[in-house]
Amino acid sequence: MDNMIYPRTHVRRRNLACRQFATLLATLAGGVLLASGSARAYEQVVIRDWRAPMTYELEVEPHLVLGTAPPGPGYGTGVGIGVRGSLVILPDGFIPRVNDSVAIGFGLDIGHYTASWALDGYRDQCTHFEPGPAGTSVCTDVTSGGGTYNYFFVPVVMQWNFWLTRHFSAFGEPGIDIYYLGSHGFNFSPAAYVGGRVKLTERMTLTGRIGYPTVAIGVSFMM
């Protein structure tokens, strides 16, 4: 009997988790909306509509990035530039009767990190080793002030959008960030972002996201 009940319970739990996540995002977005002063009495809520207020297949978003405590051996706080492309794969999203949509996002972010700007401390690192007697290895040069690090991030995320009003949308982005750090080569780290868009024109939004490993602010072009 339990085995017959389990699948339904599982689906119910999954739907509940989806709704809880959606509620969380909606609450967050609502908070940002109120705080930004963009909430106006006549703003039309569209979260219960079927379709997004702007139809697009690809979102291209150049942006500025800021990050701290980068993954891997680097340290510090960094600034940089990047671009994100998000291809809509589910225009109607996951949840019936909720105005959501899903896209796959790919990007490239370049960040220059300075260890002495670290919020979480840093250590100097060896930048040059030479072979010593008895098969030893001797470090002959170290970074100064923790050094600087140039990161290349390639985020790959699932972007889950919630079209809340005609002018405001929020999204969550779980995924991974593949990164390249000079002589340390390639590696990857988990990535998670939440963000929002404020509509500027019919095909353009001001877009911001916070998360790890970077935060970003940019302009999205809906194509």
Added chain:
Amino acid sequence: MNGKHRLILGAAALLAAAGCHGGPGSCPAGGVCDCHDGTDCYQGCADGDGCSLSCHNMVHCGGVCGNGCNLQCHDVTDCSADCGDACNIDCHNTVSCGAFCGTNCQYDCHDVERCGVRAGTNSVIYCNNVTTCAVECLGTCQVSINNTQAYDLGCPGGAAPISCTNGFIACGSC
């Protein structure tokens, strides 16, 4: 204040807070800097000379310093030291301990698998209770070898080391 102003102000505050933060990484001249725990730590004497750098209880660590420095390393897998003249290097309870130092260097390596040092004129080297001890002297030097399975002393120009009455072996004179 509108949203755009708040955003700019927030970003400026974040950058200002980040810029004011210092760190323990670079050791000032005459400073005593200790690094322990974690995996890697390589310290440098930011002003060049006179630092005391120590590291312990980690995987890889080392120090780079100018003249008149004290470098200590213990309970680490791989230790490294690069120092100028008149340095004291103390390395123990590690797997490897490699060092380069200038004139008047004292290198003390004990309870280590592999001790290796390239030292300048008038240096004194101690290897005690180690598996392998390799010393390259760039001038006159004295070496004390105790309870060591294998050792190698290289003298300038391929000259043969000499045994001293005090139990040391030496390049040049005792």
